[in-house]
Amino acid sequence: MARVLINLPARAKRGEIIEIKTLIAHPMETGYRVGPAGAAIPRDIINRFLCTYNGEEVFRAELFPAIVANPFIAFFTIATESGEIVFSWTDDHGETQTEVRQITVE
């Protein structure tokens, strides 16, 4: 499991626009670099990111090799109700890492 940093407010007012910042540890190997033996290092990147708020999709991203190692993505969403915000990152091998954060809306 890769290390993940997610920054969002634990509490928000109803209807408030909140910023969510995410970062996941990943080499984002482009597939264009050459290893010590002269062979190309195979591509291995996170190509998809999805954020859902109580099951409803609020943000998604499709990533390409031009995104840096340890991809950082920041975006906004409206705090509509208390509940779960779920983040998932999917890599080239089809493996998905999921993180859940709680938010309290008052």
Add this chain to the structure above:
Amino acid sequence: MDERSPGAPTRRLVLLTAAGFGLAPLARPAGATPAAMEEAIRALVGEAAVERGKVKLELPPIVENGNTVPLTVTVDSPMSEADHVTGIHVFNEKNPQPYVAAFGLGPRAGKAVVSTRIRLADSQQVVAIARLNDGSFWSDRTDVVVTLAACAEG
């Protein structure tokens, strides 16, 4: 980055090999060109016209390290049910691939602002295109000067 292991070829060996095969500049995959970028943009927007405005693409004008370049795209939109941004797409001219990232959002976003960090292989123009729910496309272009390119060690 630094991948020197005991078995790694020395600089001399690499240079000799390169000279021997006539590969003075290490063989790099054919990169994206401004034409390839326009093609990728065309594939996204189809026949629709891309208008300038509404979108603000923020990148530092001079980048010391192309391996990590902060990028923010802001779209001037009320983000209401009736009028919102559905996608933000970022392209570049000279990386190996023209596509940088594509973001999907909707009225739940509150405001159409996305930030990330990208790699830039050379000084070039970066383009951000926003797709609105009415099917129109808006764009912004920024020129970036990169002093140390990403993948330079490639």
